[in-house]
Amino acid sequence: MIGGLRISRDPRAWIFLGVPSVFLVLLFVLPLVSMIVLSFWRTENYHIIQDWNVDNYYVIATAGAYVTFLIRSLVMAVIVSALCVAIAWPVAYGVIVYGGRYKLLLSLGFAIPFLTGEVLRVIALQGLLGPLGLFNGVLMALGAAPLRFIMYTNFASAIGLVYLYLPIVVTVIYLSLLNFDMRLIDAARIFGAGPFRGFIEVTWPLNLFGTLIGFALCFVPCLSATLVPRFLGGPSGTLYGMALAQQFGESGTWALGAAMGVVLFLLSIAGVLLVFRFVDLRRSGFTGFGRS
Amino acid sequence: MYISLQGISKQYASVWAIDRVNMAIAKQEFVSLLGPSGSGKTTLLRVIAGLEKPTEGRVLIDGQDVTELPPHKRGVAMVFQEFLLFPHRTVRENLAFPLRMMKMPKAEMDERIDWALGILSLQGLDGRYPNQLSGGQQQRVALGRGLVGRPKVLLLDEPLANLDRELRQEMEVEIRRYQMKLGIPFIYVTHNQEEALSMSDRIAVVNKGHVEDFAERTTLYDKPKTAFIAQFVGRSNKFEGKVTAADGGSCTIDAGGLSLTASGNGGLKPGDAAFAFVKNEKVALAPEGFVGEDNSLPCTVRDVILRGAYAEYLLETSDGLGLVASRPRSGEGPSIGHAVVAHWASGDVDLYPVKPDLGLRR
Amino acid sequence: MAKGNIARKLQKPALIGTMLICYLFLYLPILHIGLGSVSKNYSFPYPPQLTWATFEKLAENTLYQTALGNSLLIGVLTALLSTLLACLATMGLLRHAGRHTVKFLILFIAPLFVAEVLLGLSSLIFNGLFLQLGGNLFSAILANTVHCFSYALLIIATQLYRYDWRLDDAAMVFGATPLRTFFEVTLPLIWPGLFGAFIVCFIMAFNNLEISFYLLGATPTLPSVAWGALRYGIKPELYALASGVNVVVFLVLGVMFVLMRTGAVRFGHKPERERSAI
Numbered sequence: 001m002i003g004g005l006r007i008s009r010d011p012r013a014w015i016f017l018g019v020p021s022v023f024l025v026l027l028f029v030l031p032l033v034s035m036i037v038l039s040f041w042r043t044e045n046y047h048i049i050q051d052w053n054v055d056n057y058y059v060i061a062t063a064g065a066y067v068t069f070l071i072r073s074l075v076m077a078v079i080v081s082a083l084c085v086a087i088a089w090p091v092a093y094g095v096i097v098y099g100g101r102y103k104l105l106l107s108l109g110f111a112i113p114f115l116t117g118e119v120l121r122v123i124a125l126q127g128l129l130g131p132l133g134l135f136n137g138v139l140m141a142l143g144a145a146p147l148r149f150i151m152y153t154n155f156a157s158a159i160g161l162v163y164l165y166l167p168i169v170v171t172v173i174y175l176s177l178l179n180f181d182m183r184l185i186d187a188a189r190i191f192g193a194g195p196f197r198g199f200i201e202v203t204w205p206l207n208l209f210g211t212l213i214g215f216a217l218c219f220v221p222c223l224s225a226t227l228v229p230r231f232l233g234g235p236s237g238t239l240y241g242m243a244l245a246q247q248f249g250e251s252g253t254w255a256l257g258a259a260m261g262v263v264l265f266l267l268s269i270a271g272v273l274l275v276f277r278f279v280d281l282r283r284s285g286f287t288g289f290g291r292s
Numbered sequence: 293m294y295i296s297l298q299g300i301s302k303q304y305a306s307v308w309a310i311d312r313v314n315m316a317i318a319k320q321e322f323v324s325l326l327g328p329s330g331s332g333k334t335t336l337l338r339v340i341a342g343l344e345k346p347t348e349g350r351v352l353i354d355g356q357d358v359t360e361l362p363p364h365k366r367g368v369a370m371v372f373q374e375f376l377l378f379p380h381r382t383v384r385e386n387l388a389f390p391l392r393m394m395k396m397p398k399a400e401m402d403e404r405i406d407w408a409l410g411i412l413s414l415q416g417l418d419g420r421y422p423n424q425l426s427g428g429q430q431q432r433v434a435l436g437r438g439l440v441g442r443p444k445v446l447l448l449d450e451p452l453a454n455l456d457r458e459l460r461q462e463m464e465v466e467i468r469r470y471q472m473k474l475g476i477p478f479i480y481v482t483h484n485q486e487e488a489l490s491m492s493d494r495i496a497v498v499n500k501g502h503v504e505d506f507a508e509r510t511t512l513y514d515k516p517k518t519a520f521i522a523q524f525v526g527r528s529n530k531f532e533g534k535v536t537a538a539d540g541g542s543c544t545i546d547a548g549g550l551s552l553t554a555s556g557n558g559g560l561k562p563g564d565a566a567f568a569f570v571k572n573e574k575v576a577l578a579p580e581g582f583v584g585e586d587n588s589l590p591c592t593v594r595d596v597i598l599r600g601a602y603a604e605y606l607l608e609t610s611d612g613l614g615l616v617a618s619r620p621r622s623g624e625g626p627s628i629g630h631a632v633v634a635h636w637a638s639g640d641v642d643l644y645p646v647k648p649d650l651g652l653r654r
Numbered sequence: 655m656a657k658g659n660i661a662r663k664l665q666k667p668a669l670i671g672t673m674l675i676c677y678l679f680l681y682l683p684i685l686h687i688g689l690g691s692v693s694k695n696y697s698f699p700y701p702p703q704l705t706w707a708t709f710e711k712l713a714e715n716t717l718y719q720t721a722l723g724n725s726l727l728i729g730v731l732t733a734l735l736s737t738l739l740a741c742l743a744t745m746g747l748l749r750h751a752g753r754h755t756v757k758f759l760i761l762f763i764a765p766l767f768v769a770e771v772l773l774g775l776s777s778l779i780f781n782g783l784f785l786q787l788g789g790n791l792f793s794a795i796l797a798n799t800v801h802c803f804s805y806a807l808l809i810i811a812t813q814l815y816r817y818d819w820r821l822d823d824a825a826m827v828f829g830a831t832p833l834r835t836f837f838e839v840t841l842p843l844i845w846p847g848l849f850g851a852f853i854v855c856f857i858m859a860f861n862n863l864e865i866s867f868y869l870l871g872a873t874p875t876l877p878s879v880a881w882g883a884l885r886y887g888i889k890p891e892l893y894a895l896a897s898g899v900n901v902v903v904f905l906v907l908g909v910m911f912v913l914m915r916t917g918a919v920r921f922g923h924k925p926e927r928e929r930s931a932i
Contacts, residue, residue: 012832016746017758020739020803028765028800031776034784048783091676094669104914106673108907113680115854116903117861119877119884120896124683126888127690127697134686137698167680175812195665216767224769226864231884241771248775248868258779261772272767343823363826376824380842389838393829441828 032265039259046252056259066243066260073240074267076154077222080161084169084218085211087162092174096182107174114167122227125160129232152234160228165221169214176210209279216272223271224264240264294319294477295340295445300349302335308653309335310346311501317445317479322471324480324488327498328524333481336498337447340479342366353444364393369443373450375434377422383409383433384418390441408436411470428459439470446471448480452487464490485525489513497521501653519644522569529575529615531568532646535560542638549611553586554641565646574640575617577605580631586638591615593630607634684900691893708894718895721874724791728875729860732798736859737852739799740806744814766804770864773801778868789871797869798859805858806851813847846913853910857903 040052060066095106113121128134129150136146150156180203188198224241233239244264247257293316302310310332317323325333338344340351342363350359358366369390377386387408391401409415412432422430431451438446448467452460468491471478482488488495489509496506497520505517516522523530533547538560545552545566552568560566582588591607594614603625604618617634619625626632686699691708693699712718743762751758765773777797781787817840825835859866863877870878880895 013746013750016742016750020743020746021758021761023739024761024765024800024803027777027796028768028773031780032768032772034780035772035776038779038783087672087676090669090672094673098666098670098673105911108911109677110680112900112903112907113684115857115861115907116684116896116900117858117863117877119863119880120861120899121683123880123884123888123892123896124687126884127687127893128683130888132697132888134682134698137700141698141700163679163683166676170676220767220769224771226771227881241769244775245771248778254779254783257775261775265768265772268767268769338823341823341827343827362832363823364829364831367829368827370824370827372820372824374818374820376818376820378821378824378839389825389830390828393834437828447827 035258035261035265038255039262041255041258043253043255048254056256057263059256060259060263066240069238069240069243070263070267072154072238073223073225076158076161076225076239077219077271080158080165080222081169081215081218083158083162084166085173085215087166088169088173088214089211091170092177095174096177107171110167110170110174112167114171118164118227121164122160122231125163125228125232129156129159152232152237154233154237157225157229157233157237157239160232161222161225164228165218169218172214172217173207173210176207176213180206212275212279216275219271219275220268223268293317294321294354295479296350296352297336297340298350298352300336300339300346300351302332302339302344303347308347308501310339311653313349313501313503315496315503315506317477319477320475322468322478322480322491322493324482324492324495325498326482326485326488326495326525329483331498332501333483333498334449337370337449337479337481340445341368341370341447367444368447369438369441369445370447370449371434371438371451373453375422375430375454377430377433377437379422381421382418383414383420383422383425386422386433387418387436387440390437390443394441404440408440411439411473412436427455428463431455431459431463435467435470439474442474443476445477445479448478450482451480452482453484460487467491489525495525497524499524516569516642519567519569519647522567522642522644527572527616527618528569528642529572531570533566533568535562535564535566538562543643545643548613550589550609550613552641553638554643555586555638556643560643560645567644567646569642569644570615570636570640572604572616572618573602574636575615575634576636577617577619577626578633578635580633582633582635584635586636587641588633588635589615591632591634593626593628593632596625596628605632607632684897687893688897688900691890691897696890696893697888708890709898712891712894712898715891717874717879718876718891721876721879724870724873725860725876727791728795728798728862728866729856731795732802732859733852733856735795735799736802736806736855737810737848740803740810740851741848743803743807744810747811748814749819762807763804765800770801770862773797774865774868777865781869789869789873791870791873794866794869794873794875795859797865798862801862801865802855802858806855809851809854810844810847813844813850817844850910853906857906861899 038048039056040054041048041050042053042055043049060070095103099106126133130136131146131151135150139146150159184202184206185198188202189195193201224244225239226241226245229237229239229242233242240260241264244257244260247253247260251257295315295317297313297315300310300313301308313336315323325336327333335344339346340353342358342361342365346359350357352358353366353368378389381389384405387405388401391404396404405418409418412435414429414432414436417425417429417433422433425433431454434451438448451467452463455463464487467478467480471491480488480491492509494507495509495512497504497512499520504520505512507517512521513526516525522528531545531547531550531552533545533550533552535543536546536551537544541555543554543556543560545554545568547568554568578584578588580590589609591609593605594608595606597604597606598621599618602618602620604616605625607615607617609615615634689699689702690696692704692706693702694705694707695703696708743758747755747758747762774797777793777800778789781789781793787793821839821843822835825839826832830838861877863875863881866875867878867881876895876899880892883889883892
């Protein structure tokens with residue numbers, strides 16, 4: 001359909017698009033802007049003082065701890081996201097190819113853990129990895145010593161984050177593969193591509209967009225993780241998100257927290273943009289949002 | 293006139309998809325809008341339905357100006373190419389839809405639906421859902437949904453395009469029958485000239501957003517008004533050349549070494565560039581050595597294509613010029629490789645000046 | 655060619671093996687604490703000594719009761735609001751946005767790419783500092799709606815994407831007003847998508863901590879109470895709480911599964927036989 005200019009003439013367009021847009025601007029964009037504004041003010045004895053300065057950013061850049069947390073978070077987020085994608089691909093592919101009539105059940109099986117919420121899943125993880133958890137319980141029942149590296153370490157945090165975000169990555173890649181026409185692989189095979197070649201030439205590029213969305217949806221929350229490092233990471237496992245949340249809790253240094261938030265926000269956006277720079281939408285089989 | 297389109301134009305972005313269309317349609321008329329895809333015929337139909345608002349011009353139905361009315365207040369009905377039956381409703385519920393919108397009493401509604409089921413031979417299928425019907429049955433339901441409310445006009449948007457050939461020819465007859473029975477105008481959009489020619493009283497040939505001609509079907513076929521119509525309606529041999537001589541009664545054209553004589557001059561002067569069309573069925577074949585009439589051309593038969601009652605002979609001159617003759621299959625025709633003489637009367641040559649193609653108005 | 659054959663033979667067991675390990679990884683903790691929550695020896699219930707005591711204790715706790723009420727309220731209102739807004743937005747995107755589609759799409763799914771903790775904190779700053787509003791349930795609902803809206807949009811879009819808008823044309827040509835068209839034709843065909851979005855949003859908002867936490871003030875919700883308790887170490891009540899919520903989520907998705915399986919509802923899920931039509 002051709003109808004590019006209808007938006008300005010049709011009053012319904014303003015209701016359908018305007019109401020949600022106004023809602024998002026008021027409750028999403030404006031709060032983010034106010035966070036940016038606050039990051040240029042300062043807090044003194046739990047009071048906000050409106051004098052414009054960049055001290056908060058100076059503190060983040062020079063106080064070694066924050067930079068350490070930030071780098072640790074970035075490394076953690078990249079590793080966890082890459083790991084999730086690497087695990088999610090064979091799983092989603094397996095569900096599609098071998099799932100048969102249980103495909104739907106298997107895919108819903110991944111949605112359930114995602115929907116039960118972070119706190120409750122951290123509790124479940126504690127039950128798995130904690131000092132009194134399943135792993136160590138089994139080891140102790142067998143008379144072995146408890147494993148130290150899965151308790152209160154960065155390794156435990158990584159397992160925790162994979163546990164939290166693997167379901168969404170699997171679901172996104174699964175949906176991408178579900179809309180992918182498997183007969184294209186047959187076509188590639190007929191013209192002489194082996195299974196691996198067929199995958200590289202056809203399957204992977206056509207599902208790259210979905211894969212990257214999965215990566216981004218894992219990367220963003222991992223970068224700002226607060227719960228997992230707090231309960232699984234232990235003393236040397238403080239991540240940036242946790243330090244950020246503390247500024248609004250115990251420390252009461254809101255302005256510094258806002259600056260940390262801005263840095264986190266910019267890094268997430270930069271990460272997402274960087275990832276999506278690799279995609280040429282026309283070559284990824286993305287048909288746009290209109291009906292073709 | 294019952295329906296009248298006055299100066300209808302429709303602009304999308306910078307392109308005029310319909311350009312100053314004027315048409316008047318009588319109450320008992322079956323009118324086809326015939327044109328290639330992208331010509332604007334469907335847009336024109338949607339303007340009449342009210343699904344698109346014209347950028348300029350007025351639409352009048354039964355004397356009332358409906359240009360500003362939304363579709364549901366126009367009292368029209370439409371049959372869509374993709375049928376667009378409501379998938380969550382049974383056949384009966386689909387047929388009831390237009391009647392419910394009119395707030396028709398239940399008893400009358402049932403009567404009407406049974407009437408529609410009857411004339412479309414859909415009895416026994418009224419409890420089925422659209423996805424339980426064959427393509428032909430869906431088509432009948434779609435048609436029934438169009439007829440059941442006795443609309444002021446029925447708009448049909450390529451309703452037969454998704455049916456196979458046999459079913460299509462059967463439906464052509466049926467649709468024409470319903471139109472004559474109900475006495476309401478049908479406006480039928482198609483890109484298929486056979487459909488248009490077999491059903492319509494009048495045909496409007498639409499090209500690049502404007503109506504090339506709106507005429508009786510025989511006139512349109514026998515005396516095409518423009519080069520586009522000559523090419524689009526019927527099957528013709530096309531020649532392009534220069535006028536070498538023209539007087540009141542006849543005209544000679546040189547088309548790549550081939551000399552053609554036409555009766556009438558189509559307003560052309562010597563030196564003008566011209567198109568000449570000769571319908572395939574006007575080209576007669578004679579044995580080698582035949583001389584006579586106005587135009588005769590020695591050729592070789594390259595191939596013969598059987599079309600059932602008639603055959604098409606693909607011919608080639610010694611210069612490599614190709615042309616087609618279609619002849620009824622009575623007795624033995626010439627076979628492949630034979631030398632023949634193709635000939636036609638000068639009165640069967642349609643001449644048009646070559647005009648620059650302006651495309652859509654911008 | 656021998657190499658290719660081995661790879662082909664290994665593919666199936668390797669893929670299925672990975673799948674099984676992943677499901678085990680995801681469900682082992684859930685099953686473990688589930689068993690723990692109904693056992694006296696909750697931290698290592700092998701063999702389990704069954705008891706409902708923990709659940710009874712949980713049910714009697716008034717703090718958890720209040721928290722449950724608040725979480726339900728947040729869940730229902732957030733789900734309603736985000737489904738409604740996302741339905742508007744999706745129809746707007748598909749029907750009215752024209753060449754601006756991509757711009758609106760970016761705005762609408764942007765919340766997906768902003769961490770929950772930032773959504774919570776920035777709303778806290780905006781409300782507390784610039785509007786001088788204290789935290790309450792209402793602001794938590796609105797902030798959760800921002801997050802859930804994007805998810806709802808994606809779920810509804812998968813359903814609406816395959817909806818043939820010309821059916822609306824058909825209804826209007828036969829005399830239905832735009833409102834009537836929506837209720838008679840559009841809604842009956844797209845409600846599974848709306849319902850799916852509602853369920854998912856409800857569960858997400860119900861369980862949310864990071865957005866709600868900063869906006870609630872002193873109002874307790876189930877996740878915030880659980881979070882508070884978790885700081886003092888694992889207790890059997892937490893196992894019971896998590897298991898209780900897990901069972902409810904299972905039941906809800908189980909009902910959805912049965913509806914989808916029987917074909918009553920599709921939730922934008924594309925069955926195999928339809929795919930050849932593309």
